[in-house]
Amino acid sequence: MAVIMGLPVWAALVGLATLLSYVWFRIAFRERMALSAKLPGPTAYPLIGNLYMIKESTVELFKYAVNAAGTFNEIGLAKIEWMHRVAVAVFNPADVEIILGSSVHLEKAKEYRFFKPWLGEGLLISSGDTWRTHRKLIAPTFHLNVLKQFVYLFNRNSRALCRKLDAVVGQVVDIHDYMSETTVEILLETAMGVDRSTQNRGYDYAMAVMKMCEILHVRMFRPWLWPDWLFNMVPMGREQKSLLHTIHSLTREVLKKRKAERKQGVREGLYKRVVTDKDDVADGDAEESTSETSVSSYGYTTGLRDDLDDDVGEKKRIAFLDQMLDVAENGAVLSDREVEEQVNTIMFEGHDTTAAGSSFFLSLMGVHQDIQERCVDELRTIFGDSQRPATFQDTLEMKYLERCINETLRLFPPVPVIARHATENIQMKSGHVIPEGTTIVIPQYLIHRDPTQYPNPEVFDPDNFLPERCSERHFYSFVPFSAGPRSCVGRKYAMLKLKILLSTVLRKFHVRADVLEKDFQLTGDIILKRKEGFPVRLYPRSTHQAAGQSGDR
Ligand code: HEM
Secondary structure, eight states: OOEETTEEHHHHHHHHHHHHHHHHHHHHTHHHHHHHHTSOOSOOBTTTBTGGGOOSSHHHHHHHHHHHHTOTTTTOEEEEEETTEEEEEEOOHHHHHHHHTOSSOOOBOGGGGGGHHHHTTOTTTOOHHHHHHHHHHHGGGGSHHHHGGGHHHHHHHHHHHHHHHHTTTTSEEEHHHHHHHHHHHHHHHTTSOOOGGGTOOHHHHHHHHHHHHHHHHHHHTOGGGOSHHHHTTSHHHHHHHHHHHHHHHHHHHHHHHHHHHHHTTOOSOHHHHSOOOGGGSOOHHHHHHIIIIIHHHHOSOTTOOOGGGSOOOGGGOOOHHHHHHHHHHHSSSSOHHHHHHHHHHHHHHHHHHHHHHHHHHHHHHHHOHHHHHHHHHHHHHHHTTOOOOOOHHHHHHOHHHHHHHHHHHHHSOSSOOEEEEOSSOEEOTTSOEEOTTOEEEEOHHHHTTOTTTSSSTTSOOGGGGSHHHHHHSOGGGOOTTOOGGGOOTTHHHHHHHHHHHHHHHHHHEEEEOOSOGGGOOEEOSSSOEETTOOEEEEEEHHHHHHTTOSSOO
């Protein structure tokens, strides 16, 4: 074999091409590189930059970069780079506000392109006018006035979950399996308006989504798998194809069913048809108290208003899929393909995030028995001995439960990082400039553990969300749902659903868990989860307490 300086010819040529590209990139992007050189970050070597630091997850990578840069309390920025590409993590809440609060810095990072075969131009990854038009259509369908119509279905599905859990009382179960299936079924019946009993494929769908997330995450950390032509040839690419088949078949079936129902004259989604139990719907009192109370109860965002807080008129109380189909039928604003992409987006964002959030919550309740008992005391004050389902008004009174949910989302935000693309140079509070072309990373997982904002950041303490403590912090130091014009459209849906689901479980079962939160093995493959699953044991509340077993861990 021919050799050059001891290397096979092909290896020498690849090495030379890489070196020339590197030199060319450094010249072509010299302004970007000069600005980024002023940003703090761990040592970057020529050619490989910080690739030597590659970790298993984005969270781990940025934890490492922050430690190495030593910037947590100073500048609040940490940079990593490779070739001509630069990624900057932003930790300082005032800088987070500059990015998330802006109506300019809205473009998602290039890395989101790996979602395209799954979500197409869905709301999560689209940009420009497409995103703006679709956001205007979708945000009102998650307004509280629409969500209140779901209360009956949230209750009905929560009770169905409890019946499934009855069968595993006393056993160690991975609660995430149950939460995934339930959250898919709830989405089908509420946002999509179809009866879940005709689908019955929620579990398979949820498992396919979980594996897809693993693949996307692995791909992001393997630059050689970035070109589509190569990825599609390897086993992982083929597995992705088969998973997408499972995922897309469910969404197509949902669309087919709802379209057929509408053709047969059933114009109203399930949420409008089944609201027959007077106790379950929002009553007059709840209607009246919505405008003020709900803004604080369903927006962690006191002071962070967004388009979910805008008024929607009486006529606009239509849930997501019916609104999409109405618009698609009435004109040229939405094509069939676009409707399908939005359904895929809502199905994904709407179930995996809340399944993780509720599983972390129950794991934490299982560990912190005293906090669990305080939640149950609050529920007893609201419901007494009655087994009645929760009303919307009840959820407004679940103040301590809400603090526990928020504290769970602080320590274990289901979306642990957000990434944006800088379309221009952006000046931070410290005067440092993030250059145009940079991937901006907002690591909520780390922001939520900033010791300058939270006195004991690693301790699970629901009182962190007492109004007086919240007012002492920067608004952008707690952003589990992101914030600003591109905030999560499902934020209020998630909080209302979580309150009904988790209060129903806690009223029925006493939860126990043995693994302390400091020992959770976290994995940040798109959605934050535990590698070992979410093992808990459940006991019927009345008999377990009567047997005097409730106080110990
Ligand atoms: C605990 C539950 C949830 C959490 C923590 C959460 C968190 C987030 C975050 C952080 C983002 C911004 C992502 C980014 O910029 O990369 C986001 C966006 C989004 N979320 Fe959620 N989410 C939750 C539940 C939901 C639910 C229930 C739905 C729908 C039913 C939903 C639908 C969406 C959509 C469509 C977007 C994209 C919005 C846009 O770009 O305009 N999410 N979510």
